[in-house]
Amino acid sequence: MTDWIKRTFWQYVARLILRNRIFILLCLVAVTVLMAMQWKHMRFTYTEANLLPDDHPVNQAYNEFLEVFGEEGNLIVIAAKDSALFTPENFNAWNKLSKQLQAKPEVSMVVSTDNLQKLVKNVEKQQFELQDFNSAEVSSDREVDSLKNELFNRLPFYESLLFNKETQTIRTAVYLDKEIVNTKVRKHFIFNDFIPLIEDFEESTGIDLRVSGMPYIRTLNSQNIIDEIGTFIAAALLVTSLIFFFFFRSFRATLISMVVVITGVMWSFGTLGLLKYEITVLTALIPPLIIVIGIPNCIFLINKYQQEFNKHGNQAKSLQRVISKVGNATLMTNMTTAAGFATFIITNSKLLTEFGIVASLNIVFIFILSLLIIPIIYSFMSIPKTKHLKHLNKRWINTFVGWMEDTVRNHRIAVFIVSLIALIASIIGIYQIRISGSLIEDMPKGAAFFDDIRFFEEEFDGIMPVEIMIDTKRKNGVMKPSTLKRMDDLEELIREIPELSAPISVTNLVKYSKQAFYNGNPDYYQLPNSQENTFILSYAKKSSSNANMLSSFVDSTGQVARITTFMKDIGTDKMEGIQEDLDKKIKKALPEERYDVTVTGKALVFMKGTKYLVNNLIMSLSLAIVLISLFMAYMFRSFKMIIVSLVPNILPLIITAGVMGYLGIPIKPSTILVFSIAFGISVDDTIHFLAKYRQELAANHWHIRKSVYRALRETGVSMFYTSIVLFFGFSVFMISNFGGTKALGGLVSMTLLFAMLANLILLPSLLLALERNIANKKVLKKPYIDVLAEDEEEEETTVTP
Structure with missing residues (x-):
């Protein structure tokens, strides 16, 4: 019925x-x-992929930080590592570039040699004031050398922020308006204003500039995604x-x-x-x-x-x-x-x-x-x-199907041995897989901005911000000498971690205040002692300049402070180790009973997101297997047939995972997708084969061997055709500039090829080897859904051309 x-x-x-x-x-x-x-x-994304749910504690901590200090990913940095920069013409051009950027409405602030300000002491007013580092265009090499010497040797406050003293690399920090940093305005500014200004400078001076920072990277990365859509489709x-x-x-x-x-x-x-x-x-x-x-x-x-x-x-x-x-x-x-x-x-x-x-x-x-x-x-x-039907009798296809039939008929033991060896080798390879949660690992390695990322890692120890938010639990608690001392101790411990950059916080400003109090002598760039505190604090309280600078490091109540450091591009396993090390250092320097400390930032959010995603995708793959198993059960009403049908589909996934381990391809958001995608597609071949096999059993009076070989011949050609299309179709993604997309295409293609061979060779071999236990009327009952209907005369439909 x-x-x-x-x-x-x-x-x-x-x-x-x-x-x-x-x-x-x-x-x-x-x-x-x-x-x-x-x-x-349709909208193109202007933010990083957030892999965590909105209510996840890590997301909540990051959002709390943003509420206190605002968007942290609004910094673009421009750097030059070229002695030719320190000539009057080029130095003036460098400063002009800063002025041009500052004039743009999308830019909230530029910190550069052009507008750099020194903190100086005004004895008459007994307060600190800001004085221009470079008030006019330079006209001689002597002036440039003087400014260069003062910058590198007398302004330690700006070290790591604006220059690398050892390599004499100099950079400009461009802070975008926080309101536009995650909108399409950012893209318009970077492509129509920012990049043309950079190119004009490079053309006029012959100096190669390096550019980085999350807004810049995200914009170019998003454009690469857009560009690749058309390429992929074509x-x-x-x-x-x-x-x-x-x-x-x-x-x-x-x-x-x-x-x-x-x-x-x-x-x-x-x-x-x-x-x-x-x-x-x-x-x-x-x-x-x-x-x-x-x-x-x-x-x-x-x-x-x-x-x-x-x-x-x-x-x-x-x-x-x-x-x-x-x-x-x-x-x-x-x-x-x-x-x-x-x-x-x-x-x-x-x-x-x-x-x-x-x-x-x-x-x-x-x-x-x-x-x-x-x-x-x-x-x-x-x-x-007739020419349209010739392909139905291609000799080479018949040869391929004949080879499969011969393998199943005469070499089943070899098939099982090869499958077992592949399974064991793959399990060994799986233990070598690592998990990766890097923000930039999948970005186009050939892109210029990726080389610039590596440049900034080498020169300034990274570009991915890690934020430490310290709640002192009392108003104005940040500026207490004991708190500043503990923060400084923590920063010294952070400097011992090679993957992190030198930290920036309110302690830098306090040290700079002491240096200014002692007439700019860099030897006094340190925290004031208890005696000095009184004098320096009296100067600081009268200084509006200090208050403006302080707002970047401390909230309006003086209760919460931030320490900003930058992390190199490292894997999730290393990142977890660094976080554990950092947590120990924080507990040592800032006792939990006195301070609430939160470690957050884009890099850590992405790392936690990757871990969360891997766990959830394992669940989704398990669910896919269960759902498809239920579907097979509904089709064939046989538990034993479910097990047999899953083997040729799960084995290719295990082999692929093993290959990933041997080739050093990590588990990450892009590669973990391989398994659910490949499993959902490869099981189609199993359904086609088993449906035809069951149909042949009924037609051949439950003659098992005859049914297996006929099912193989009937379905082998279509399965081969579709598998080849899928193999080369997914291989298209290997032309991508994104490492994750490239890996996804290659791994899915490989998995589907393994799945085709498993369904055409291993599955029939299993059916023949287990024929008495599986392929009989009691086990393989008539299905609820017969995927391939019996051939029968049907009512013809009149179609008028």
């Missing part, structure tokens, strides 16, 4: 599609136009169309498939706009993913149409059977693929949840588009010619 209902349903769907083809085409055009109208709502279309044409040798079949996937791409962009999701490094992958996943649908449908027409030469019957037979199979396989992506929704990470929603929805959309467009367009076209 269930089979009759299912067959009747799909026959009804076939009649509905073919009898209303013009109306359906008009509806598809209308929906496509509506989706295209949603493109205007490459995916080119590769899949060439492979498709190679298999089918038909321009019209290739063209129809391109119409399907291009429409799918338009819908995917429309979905992003409709849901108002940002385009991130992950959601940018969805349009080319739809191409790669959509082409196998086209292969199954067009291949079935040509097979049916080759049998009986009736176009109407062929088109109806395409929908009623392959429609059911492609629905099941697309649903398992969509389920693999949908499991990302449970991660509670906004980045992955949005990716999972859009990807799973559009996999369903591409199935619907394939099922509607291909039969309808073919119904308007002339019948296939």
Whole structure:
């Protein structure tokens, strides 16, 4: 009864599609136009990917810091390491660049040699004042040398912030307006104002400038994502169309498939706009993913149409059977693929949840588009010619299928031994995998700004901010001598950590005040003792200049202070070790009973996000396995068949994980996606094979060996076609400049290749080896859902050309 209902349903769907083809085409055009109208709502991300839920303690701590001190990622730094800078012409040009930047409305402040101010003592007023370091253009080498000497030898307050004394590298700090730093205004400023000014300076002076800072890096990185979307789509279309044409040798079949996937791409962009999701490094992958996943649908449908027409030469019957037979199979396989992506929704990470929603929805959309467009367009076209059907009898394909059958028939022991060796070797490799949570690891290694990141790491010990927020639990507690001493002790301990830069805090300003009190003598750049405190404090209280400088380091109540340091680009494992070391130093210098100390910053938030993501993605992969196992159980009603079907799909994942360990590819947000994506796609082959196998068992009176070999011959060609398309389709992502995207493409391609071999060789071998325990009427009962319907005479649908 269930089979009759299912067959009747799909026959009804076939009649509905073919009898209303013009109306359906008009509806598809209308929906496509509506989706295209949603493109205007697409937004490109202007912030780093936050992998943590909003209510996570680490996120809450970071947001609390932002509430007290404001956006910390608004600094852009420009540096020059060239002795030619210290000539009158070039030094004046360097200062002019600072003036030009300061004049921009998007810039809140520039700290450079142009506007650098020295803290000096006014004896008459008994207060500190700010005096210009460089008040006018220099006109001689002597003036430049004098300023250079004073900067490097008499202003330790600015060391690490504006210069490296050892290498004589000098830099300018540009602070963007905090209100625009996470908006599209930032992008406009950097591309239209900032970069042209840098290029003009380099052209006029011949000095190579280095630029970095999170706003600058994020802007160029986002632009790379935007640029790659078009490249990926073009490459995916080119590769899949060439492979498709190679298999089918038909321009019209290739063209129809391109119409399907291009429409799918338009819908995917429309979905992003409709849901108002940002385009991130992950959601940018969805349009080319739809191409790669959509082409196998086209292969199954067009291949079935040509097979049916080759049998009986009736176009109407062929088109109806395409929908009623392959429609059911492609629905099941697309649903398992969509389920693999949908499991990302449970991660509670906004980045992955949005990716999972859009990807799973559009996999369903591409199935619907394939099922509607291909039969309808073919119904308007002339019948296939002999040349269109030649590919059905290719000798090399028959040779490949023959090799698989021979391997399964005569070399099963070798198959099991190779599989076991691969499993053991992979488990060893898995133990060598490391977890990475670096903000910049996946950024384009060939980009100029990546070289600049390394430059700043070498010269100034990093660009990723780590913030230590100290709550003294009492008003004006920060400026207490005991607190300043403890903070200074902590900063000395931080300097002992090679991966962190010299810290910057209120202690630097207090030390500078003492130096100013002693007429600028750098030997007195240190915290004042108890006797000096009284005199220096009296000067500081009268100084408005000190109050302005103090606001960057202490909150308005004087209760909370910050210590800022910068971290080099290191892996998560090292970062965790540094955090543990830092926590010990903090507890030693600032006792918990007297101070509340929070360690935060972009680098640490990203590290915690990676750890959180890895744990949640393991859960999502487990959920994908459970969901698909339940689906297999519903299909075959056999627990033993579930176990057998999972083996050829989980083994490739284990092998891939082992390869990652051996090749040093870390687990990170991009590579962890490989497993859920590959599992959701590779299980499609298992469903096709087992469904055909069960059908053959019934047709061959439960003759197991005969059924296995016939199922292998029947499904081997289509599985090979689709696997090749998927392999080369995902390989397209390897042209990316982003390390994570490149690794994702390579690893998914490799996993799907392993999965194809496992499903075509290991799975049949297991069925034959366990034939008495598995393939019998008691174990393998008639399924609830028969994916491949039996061949039978169906009502023909009249299609008027």
